[in-house]
Amino acid sequence: MRQAQLWRxxxxxxxxxxxxxxxxKMREGFVVELCEGNQRGWGEIAPLPGLSTxxxxxxQAAALRWLSGWQAGQASExxxxxxxxxxxxxxxxxxxxxxxxxxxxxxxxxCTGDPDALFSxxxxxxxxxxxxxxxxxxxxxxxxxxxxxxxxxxxxxxLRLDANRSWSAEKAAQFxxxxxEALRSRIAFFEEPCKTPELSLAFARETGIKLAWDESLxxxxxxxxxxxxxxxxxxxxxxTGSLQQVQAWVNQAHxxxxxxxxxxxxxxxxxxxxxxxIAAWLTPQMTPGLDTLSLMQxxxxxxxxxxxxxxxxxxxxxxxx
Numbered sequence: 397m398r399q400a401q402l403w404r405x406x407x408x409x410x411x412x413x414x415x416x417x418x419x420x421k422m423r424e425g426f427v428v429e430l431c432e433g434n435q436r437g438w439g440e441i442a443p444l445p446g447l448s449t450x451x452x453x454x455x456q457a458a459a460l461r462w463l464s465g466w467q468a469g470q471a472s473e474x475x476x477x478x479x480x481x482x483x484x485x486x487x488x489x490x491x492x493x494x495x496x497x498x499x500x501x502x503x504x505x506x507c508t509g510d511p512d513a514l515f516s517x518x519x520x521x522x523x524x525x526x527x528x529x530x531x532x533x534x535x536x537x538x539x540x541x542x543x544x545x546x547x548x549x550x551x552x553x554x555l556r557l558d559a560n561r562s563w564s565a566e567k568a569a570q571f572x573x574x575x576x577e578a579l580r581s582r583i584a585f586f587e588e589p590c591k592t593p594e595l596s597l598a599f600a601r602e603t604g605i606k607l608a609w610d611e612s613l614x615x616x617x618x619x620x621x622x623x624x625x626x627x628x629x630x631x632x633x634x635x636t637g638s639l640q641q642v643q644a645w646v647n648q649a650h651x652x653x654x655x656x657x658x659x660x661x662x663x664x665x666x667x668x669x670x671x672x673x674i675a676a677w678l679t680p681q682m683t684p685g686l687d688t689l690s691l692m693q694x695x696x697x698x699x700x701x702x703x704x705x706x707x708x709x710x711x712x713x714x715x716x717x
Contacts, residue, residue: 437491532562540574
């Protein structure tokens, strides 16, 4: 006999979280539990305001329709909404034992503000030093100076950069002028520096800095195909679709000789621990980008190793079904 439950959660965020010019004060989403016999599977459905195509209300309606059919024994296709398809597919994968337990809880630290804090953190890291910096939040000249300073001060540092398509060609050129050519080889990749893929490709050709596709891939503006300027594909599963869709993109990218990074869309600790398992399973050679739990004020259902944030259990959540 099949049973399913859906809870709604709300977790307060740190005050400084901004997504596409929108301040995110609360992270909202759903936890789904599927039960069949003695087996149980959990998933998180969490559309991200400003980036997801579906609203929270649309996600709830789609999830409830699918869950109703699943409990009736129907083998319905997963909903079209990416966050819903991903959360339900994770619950199904746990239910069937398809999602391995082994996880990669190492994550590249994320810096969105103070470079001094990042410098202190990196100095104490063992092994390969790697960090991600969100650029485009300040002036391009400042971003170039910060990147140059960090790469020059820490000779074994590699940086992942992300501008979220915020720069014009002129802004991107201003950035590049402040990063000496000798340091650019330690920029592991630059996610979407410019407003269009064409401008980003021109920037890569002019500077020698390799690109990573993220939003442009999800939007359908680019495809996964061999490209000398692009060495990485960044996949945010909650914004991409089902676990099967994620796996297909990973396989396509690997076939093209590209690296793949599994990245967070600010999921709760439940979603993050599942992303850590997916990363260990599908991209075992790459450190994922899951350093977003510190933006929240609580964990959900499953703890992230080492986190001291309070843990919220299902009994504390609002039961939808």
